Amino acid sequence: MTQETLLTTLAGMRDLLPDEVERWQYVEERARVVFGRYGFREIRTPVLEATELFARGIGRETDIVGKEMYTFQDQSGKSVTLRPEATASVVRAYAQHAMYRGAETARLYYLGPMFRHEKKQKGRWRQFYQIGAEVLGSDHPAVEAEAIEMVLTLLEELSVDARLLINSVGCGRCRPAYVERLRQELRSVREDLCQDCRRRTEMNALRVLDCKVESCQPLIARLPRITEDLCEECRLHFDLFRKYLTLASIRFEVVPRLVRGLDYYVRTAFEIVSGELGAQNALVGGGRYDGLSEILGGPPAHGFGFAMGLDRLVMLLPERVASSVRPAPDLFLVHMGEAAFEKALELARILRREGIGCSLEFGGGSLKSQLRIANRLDVRHVLIIGENELASDRYIVKDLTDSSQRDLAPEEILGYLRGK
Numbered sequence: 001m002t003q004e005t006l007l008t009t010l011a012g013m014r015d016l017l018p019d020e021v022e023r024w025q026y027v028e029e030r031a032r033v034v035f036g037r038y039g040f041r042e043i044r045t046p047v048l049e050a051t052e053l054f055a056r057g058i059g060r061e062t063d064i065v066g067k068e069m070y071t072f073q074d075q076s077g078k079s080v081t082l083r084p085e086a087t088a089s090v091v092r093a094y095a096q097h098a099m100y101r102g103a104e105t106a107r108l109y110y111l112g113p114m115f116r117h118e119k120k121q122k123g124r125w126r127q128f129y130q131i132g133a134e135v136l137g138s139d140h141p142a143v144e145a146e147a148i149e150m151v152l153t154l155l156e157e158l159s160v161d162a163r164l165l166i167n168s169v170g171c172g173r174c175r176p177a178y179v180e181r182l183r184q185e186l187r188s189v190r191e192d193l194c195q196d197c198r199r200r201t202e203m204n205a206l207r208v209l210d211c212k213v214e215s216c217q218p219l220i221a222r223l224p225r226i227t228e229d230l231c232e233e234c235r236l237h238f239d240l241f242r243k244y245l246t247l248a249s250i251r252f253e254v255v256p257r258l259v260r261g262l263d264y265y266v267r268t269a270f271e272i273v274s275g276e277l278g279a280q281n282a283l284v285g286g287g288r289y290d291g292l293s294e295i296l297g298g299p300p301a302h303g304f305g306f307a308m309g310l311d312r313l314v315m316l317l318p319e320r321v322a323s324s325v326r327p328a329p330d331l332f333l334v335h336m337g338e339a340a341f342e343k344a345l346e347l348a349r350i351l352r353r354e355g356i357g358c359s360l361e362f363g364g365g366s367l368k369s370q371l372r373i374a375n376r377l378d379v380r381h382v383l384i385i386g387e388n389e390l391a392s393d394r395y396i397v398k399d400l401t402d403s404s405q406r407d408l409a410p411e412e413i414l415g416y417l418r419g420k
C-alpha cells in the first residue's frame with residue numbers, strides 16, 4: 001500500500017493543544033469574571049451569517065470586506081460568510097430580538113472564532129479568537145471610559161502591560177469635509193504615494209493615515225489632523241470622554257492619526273497596543289458606532305464596544321502566570337498487579353465522586369515507570385497499592401511537594417486530601 005501524505009491544518013489556522021488550551025481557558029474565565037462585575041452578559045451569535053451583513057456593516061471599501069472574507073454560496077445559492085468580526089452580528093441580534101425595548105442599556109460580551117483571509121504574519125491568523133464587548137443604547141462618553149476601564153482591569157489582573165491610544169474620527173457632519181481636505185492634499189502628492197494609498201485616496205482616504213509603508217510616512221506626517229476639524233458636538237464628546245478617563249485614573253495618548261479598518265466608527269476610536277507584539281501590535285480595538293443599527297435595517301441605536309485578540313493576549317501572558325494555570329490531578333494511583341489495579345479503579349471512582357481529581361496508568365508498569373508518569377503529570381499526591389497494602393487495606397499517600405507520607409485506611413484518604 002502506498003503511504004498517504006499526512007493531512008495538516010490550512011495555512012493561518014492551527015490546533016490548540018491541551019497545554020495551550022489551559023492558558024486560554026484561564027484568560028476566558030478571568031474575562032467572564034471581570035466583565036460580569038461590570039454587568040455584561042454573554043451573547044452567542046452564529047459563526048456563519050449573510051454576506052450582506054458584513055458588506056453593509058463593515059463597509060464594502062474596507063480590506064476586510066474587499067479581500068479577506070471567507071465567502072461562499074450555500075446549498076440554496078445564498079451568499080454566506082464566516083464572520084470576520086462580531087459587532088455587526090451583535091447589532092443585528094439587538095435589532096432582531098428588539099433588545100432595545102428595555103429602558104436600560106444592553107451590555108453584551110462574546111467570545112469565539114473569527115475568520116479573515118489575511119497575509120500571513122506573526123500574530124496574525126486566518127482563524128483567530130476575540131473576546132469582545134458591546135454597549136448598546138447609550139451615547140454617554142462615560143460608557144466608553146467604563147468599558148475601557150473594564151478591559152484594562154482584565155489586563156492588569158493578567159499582569160499584561162499595554163498602552164491606550166485614543167482618537168476621535170468625527171461624525172457624519174464633520175468628517176466628510178475633513179476627508180475631502182485630506183483627498184485634495186493626497187492628490188497633490190499622488191506620485192509619491194504607494195500603490196495602495198493611491199487607490200485609498202479615491203476609495204477610502206482616511207485609511208491612508210494607517211498606511212505602514214516606509215516611504216508614505218513623511219507624507220502622512222504632514223497631512224491635516226481630524227481632531228482639528230471636529231464639529232462642536234464631536235469636540236465636546238471627545239473632551240468629556242477624556243475627562244471620564246482621567247477621573248478613572250486611566251492613562252492615554254491622543255493619536256490623531258489613529259483610524260480603524262472598519263467603516264462603522266464615529267467619534268471615539270481607540271486601540272490598546274503592546275510593544276511586545278511586534279508589527280501586529282494591536283491587542284484591543286474598538287470605538288463608537290452610532291448609526292450601524294440603521295445601516296443594518298434596525299432602529300436608531302447608539303453603540304460602543306471593543307474586541308480583544310485572544311491569540312495575542314495569550315502570547316503576552318507572563319510565564320509566571322501562564323505556568324501557574326495548569327490544573328494537575330490531585331492524586332495519582334500507582335498499582336502493582338491485577339488485584340491492585342481493581343482496587344485503584346475502585347478508590348479512584350469513590351474519590352472522583354467526592355471531587356478529588358485522580359489519574360492512573362492503565363498499562364501498569366514498574367513502580368518506577370508509574371512514578372515517572374506521576375511526576376510528568378505534575379500531581380501533588382501519589383497513592384501506592386501493592387500486595388502488602390491490599391493485604392492490610394492500608395495505603396501510603398505521599399505528598400510529592402515535601403516527600404511527607406501517611407499510612408491511611410480507605411475511609412481516611414478523603415479527609416486527609418481535603419485537609420491539605
Ligand code: HAM
Pocket residue numbers: 084085086087116118123124125126128129130132133134261262282283284285286287288289304305306307308309310311312
Ligand atoms: P479589529 O481591530 O478588527 O476590531 O480587531 C480587534 C482585535 O482582534 C485586534 O486588535 C487584534 O488583537 C485581533 N485580531 C484582528 N485580526 C486578527 C488576526 N488576523 N489574527 C489575530 N488577531 C487578530 C474589530 O473586530 C471590531 N469588531 C472591534 C469592535 C467591537 N469595535 C466595536 N466593537
